[in-house]
Amino acid sequence: MKPAKFDYYRPKDVSEALSLLESSGFDGKIIAGGQSLVPIMNMRLATPQCLIDINSLHDLNFIDSDDQTLKIGTMTRQNTVETSELVKSQCGLVTEAVAHIGHLQTRNRGTIGGSIVHADPSAELPLVLMALNGTLHISSEEETRTVKAEDFFLTFLTTDMMPNEMLTEIHLPIWKGRVGSSFQEVARRHGDFALVAAACQLELDAHDKISDIRLALGGVEAIPLLIEDAKELLAGEKITDQAVQKIAELVGSSVEPESDLHASATYRTQLAKVLTARVLYQAYERAKG
Amino acid sequence: MSLTEVNVTINGKSYSEWVEPRMLLSDFIRETCGLTGTHVGCEHGVCGACTINMDGLAVRSCLIFAVQADNCEITTVEGLACSGELTALQKNFIECHGLQCGFCTAGILMSITDFLEKNPQPSVKEIKETLSGHLCRCTGYEGIVKAVEKTVQDNNKEVLQRS
Ligand SMILES: Cc1cc2nc3c(=O)[nH]c(=O)nc-3n(C[C@@H](O)[C@H](O)[C@H](O)COP(=O)(O)OP(=O)(O)OC[C@H]3O[C@@H](n4cnc5c(N)ncnc54)[C@H](O)[C@@H]3O)c2cc1C
Ligand code: FES
Ligand code: FES
Numbered sequence: 001m002k003p004a005k006f007d008y009y010r011p012k013d014v015s016e017a018l019s020l021l022e023s024s025g026f027d028g029k030i031i032a033g034g035q036s037l038v039p040i041m042n043m044r045l046a047t048p049q050c051l052i053d054i055n056s057l058h059d060l061n062f063i064d065s066d067d068q069t070l071k072i073g074t075m076t077r078q079n080t081v082e083t084s085e086l087v088k089s090q091c092g093l094v095t096e097a098v099a100h101i102g103h104l105q106t107r108n109r110g111t112i113g114g115s116i117v118h119a120d121p122s123a124e125l126p127l128v129l130m131a132l133n134g135t136l137h138i139s140s141e142e143e144t145r146t147v148k149a150e151d152f153f154l155t156f157l158t159t160d161m162m163p164n165e166m167l168t169e170i171h172l173p174i175w176k177g178r179v180g181s182s183f184q185e186v187a188r189r190h191g192d193f194a195l196v197a198a199a200c201q202l203e204l205d206a207h208d209k210i211s212d213i214r215l216a217l218g219g220v221e222a223i224p225l226l227i228e229d230a231k232e233l234l235a236g237e238k239i240t241d242q243a244v245q246k247i248a249e250l251v252g253s254s255v256e257p258e259s260d261l262h263a264s265a266t267y268r269t270q271l272a273k274v275l276t277a278r279v280l281y282q283a284y285e286r287a288k289g
Numbered sequence: 290m291s292l293t294e295v296n297v298t299i300n301g302k303s304y305s306e307w308v309e310p311r312m313l314l315s316d317f318i319r320e321t322c323g324l325t326g327t328h329v330g331c332e333h334g335v336c337g338a339c340t341i342n343m344d345g346l347a348v349r350s351c352l353i354f355a356v357q358a359d360n361c362e363i364t365t366v367e368g369l370a371c372s373g374e375l376t377a378l379q380k381n382f383i384e385c386h387g388l389q390c391g392f393c394t395a396g397i398l399m400s401i402t403d404f405l406e407k408n409p410q411p412s413v414k415e416i417k418e419t420l421s422g423h424l425c426r427c428t429g430y431e432g433i434v435k436a437v438e439k440t441v442q443d444n445n446k447e448v449l450q451r452s
Contacts, residue, residue, distance in 0.1 A: 001311050002332055008293060008310035008356055031357075038352040039333035042313075051310070053357060079346075103422030105400055106334060108346040109353070190421040 003041040010053045014139065014168065017054055021164050022141045024050040030166060031055075032075060032114035035106045060113075060168055065090050070172045074113025079104070081112055090174045093131065093181040093201055097124040100183070103191045113167045116152075119159050119223070122193040126153060127218035128183070129170070130226055131199035137169040146171075153223035175212075178204040180287025182279040185218075186271050188262065194219050195263045198275035200283045202234075208288060210234045215247070215279070220255040220272050227251060227276075239284035247280060248273040293356045299324065300368030308355050315339040317355035318365060326366040326395050330424070337423035340396035341365050347403035366395035369402065378402060378440045387436035389427035397423050401437055409444060411437075 011017040021028050029048035031037055032055070040046045054060065060075040063084050070090045072081060081087055082098040101107055101115065101124050115125040116136070128134075129149040136147045138161060152160050161167065185197035202213040215230040230247055237243050257268035292307040299322060306321055315329050318341065330336035332351045339351040342364040369376050378401060381387065388394045397420065404411070404419045411419075416437045420430060 001309065001316065002313065003311045005309070005311055008354070010356075034352050034354075034357075035334060035349075038313075038354075042332050042351070051354075055357060102334075103337075104404065104419050105337065105340055105347050105349055105422045106352075109348045190418055 002044070003038075004044055004047040006048055007050045008053065009050065010056055012056055014057060014059065014166070015141075017052055017057060017166060018139060018141045018164075020050075020052050021166060024052070026163050028052055028163065030117075033077065033106075033110035034114075035102065035110040036114065036118045036120070054166070063087060065174065068174055070094075070174055072112050072170045072172070074111060074116075074167045074169060076112050078102075078107040078110045078112060078115070082107060091132070091172050093128055093183055093199060094125075094172065096181070096183040097128045097197075097199065100124050100185055100187075100194065100197070112170060116170065117159060117161065117167055119153055119157050120193065121156055121222055121224075122195070122197065122219040124183070124185070124194070124197060124218070127197055127199050127216055127224040129172075130224035131201060131214050131216040132172050133214065134173070135171040136167055137171065138165050139168050140165045144168075150226065155222045175201060175203055178287050178289070180204075180283040180285065182282035182286065184275045184278045184282070186275065196220055196257075196268050196271035196275055198272070198279045200276075200279035202280075202283050202287055204284075204287045208238055209236050210239070210284075211236075215276065217251065217255065217272055217276070220257040220268055225255065227254070239280055244277045244280050248276050251276045295355050295359050297355075297358045297361055297363060299363045300365060306355075310354060310356050312355045313351055314341075314343075314353040314355045314358050315350040317358075318350060318363070321355075324365050324367055328392055328395055330392070335424070336393070337396040337400065338393055340399045340423070342399055342403055345403075347400045364399070366398055369398060376402070377443050378405070378436065381436040381439045381443070382433070385436040385439055386432035387428065388432070393423055393425040393427075397425070397433060401440075405437075405440065405444075409441070411441065413438065 009020050027049035031051050031053050060073040062073040064071045078098050078101050088095045134149050138145050181201040183199045185194035187194050197218040200215045203211050205211045213231050213234050215227040217225045252273045255272050257265045259265045294307055296305045318324050318327050328338040330338035334349050334352045340347050341350045344361050
C-alpha cells in the first residue's frame with residue numbers, strides 16, 4: 001500500500017467536521033476531491049495521521065447567486081462549476097478558467113475549494129479568485145470569518161488558514177454593465193499546470209473607455225500576482241496597441257519568475273508579457289460586444 | 290483505527306469487505322475483488338490507466354480510497370460488455386487499431402464511454418482533449434481517435450435508421 005497509515009473519519013455535518021479538526025490539531029487533514037492530496041500521500045510527501053473526509057457534507061455543494069455575489073460551496077466539483085449556466089452568465093471568467101484544470105477525469109472529482117486551499121502558484125482558480133478579489137468564508141469551532149483573496153495567499157502552497165479551520169464558501173463579486181473578461185494560459189500539454197496564466201476583467205463606459213479593470217498573473221511568483229498599476233494606467237483609456245504595450249512592459253519589468261525544469265525565467269517573463277496583451281485585447285473586445 | 294467496512298456495487302455485484310483506510314480503490318478493485326481489468330500505472334493521477342466509472346462519472350481510482358466508495362456504484366472495464374457482446378466502442382478499438390499492448394485501454398474505454406454519453410456529437414478537438422487525460426506509449430493515439438470518431442459515426446447511422 002502506498003500511503004502511510006491514517007485514521008479515517010467521515011463527518012455528517014459541518015459542526016462534526018470542525019470538532020474533528022479541532023481535536024486532531026496538526027495531525028488532521030481535510031480530504032475533498034483528493035486530486036492533489038492523494039498523489040502527495042501516495043508519494044509519502046504528506047503523511048497525515050487523521051483524514052477528515054468532507055465528501056458527505058452536501059450542504060457545501062452548491063452554486064447560488066444574489067444580485068451582487070456568486071456563491072459557490074467549497075465541495076462543488078470543478079466539473080459542476082465548469083458546466084453551470086449560472087456561473088457562466090454571472091462570472092464567465094471562472095467558467096473559462098476551470099476548463100484548463102487538469103482533465104475531465106480529475107475535474108469530475110476535484111473541488112473548487114480544494115484547489116484554492118492547495119494554492120499551487122500556477123493553479124487557475126487561485127488566479128481567478130485574485131483577479132476578482134473574491135471572498136473566502138472560513139470556519140473553525142470558535143469562529144466564522146471572511147478573508148479577501150488579496151490577503152489569503154501567503155506563499156507557495158500556503159494560505160492564511162489555520163489547521164483547525166475549514167473553507168466553506170467562495171464568494172465572487174458579480175460585475176454589471178459592459179463587462180468583458182479573458183483567461184489565457186500556456187502549458188506544455190493540454191491539462192498540465194500552466195507555465196504562465198493571465199486573467200483580466202474590465203468594465204467600459206458608454207464611450208468604450210475603461211472604468212474598472214483587474215489584471216492578474218499566475219505562475220510568475222509564489223502566489224497569484226495582481227498588477228495593481230493596471231487600473232491607474234488604464235482608467236479612462238481605450239485599449240490601444242500603445243496602452244497594451246505599456247502594460248506588457250510594466251508586467252515584464254515587475255515579474256520575477258523562477259527557472260525550473262519546465263521553463264526558464266526569461267521564457268516565463270516573455271509569456272507574462274504576451275499573455276497580458278492577449279487578455280487585455282480579448283477582454284476589451286468582449287466588453288464592447 | 291484498524292479496519293473499516295466498505296459496501297460497494299461493482300458491475301452489478303455487491304461486495305462487502307473490511308479494509309484499511311489507506312487502501313486505494315484501484316488496489317481494492319484489483320486485489321480484493323480480483324477485477325484486474327483496471328490497470329495501475331503511475332498511482333498519482335497522471336496516466337489514466339486506473340480510470341473507472343463511479344456513480345456515473347469517470348474518475349481515477351488511484352486517487353480515491355476504497356473507504357470513500359462506500360455505498361457507491363462502480364463500473365469497471367469488465368462491466369462494459371453485455372453478456373459477452375462487446376460495446377460498439379470496444380469493437381471499434383479492435384477495428385481501428387486503437388490498442389497494441391492494451392495497458393492504457395481499460396482506462397480510455399471508461400473515460401470515453403462516460404464522455405460519449407454526455408456529449409454524443411463531440412468534435413475531434415473535444416475527443417483529443419478528453420484523451421489528454423490518458424497516456425498511451427504504443428499507438429501514437431491516431432487509432433484511438435479514429436475508434437472514437439467511428440463510434441460517433443456508427444451511433445449517428447443507428448439514430449438515422451431508427452427515425
Ligand atoms: C493529472 C492532474 C492534473 C492536474 N492539473 C491541474 C491544473 O492544471 N491546474 C490546477 O489548478 N490543478 C490541477 N490539478 C489539481 C486539481 O485537480 C485538484 O483538484 C485541486 O488542486 C485540489 O482540489 P481537491 O478537491 O482535489 O482537493 P484535495 O486534494 O482533497 O485537497 C487539497 C488540499 O486542500 C485542503 N482542503 C481541501 N478542501 C478544504 C476545505 N474545504 N477546507 C480546508 N482545507 C481544504 C486539503 O486538506 C489539502 O491540503 C491536477 C491534478 C491531477 C491529478
Ligand atoms: S494509475 Fe491512476 S492515473 Fe495512473
Ligand atoms: S496500447 Fe500500449 S499503452 Fe496504449
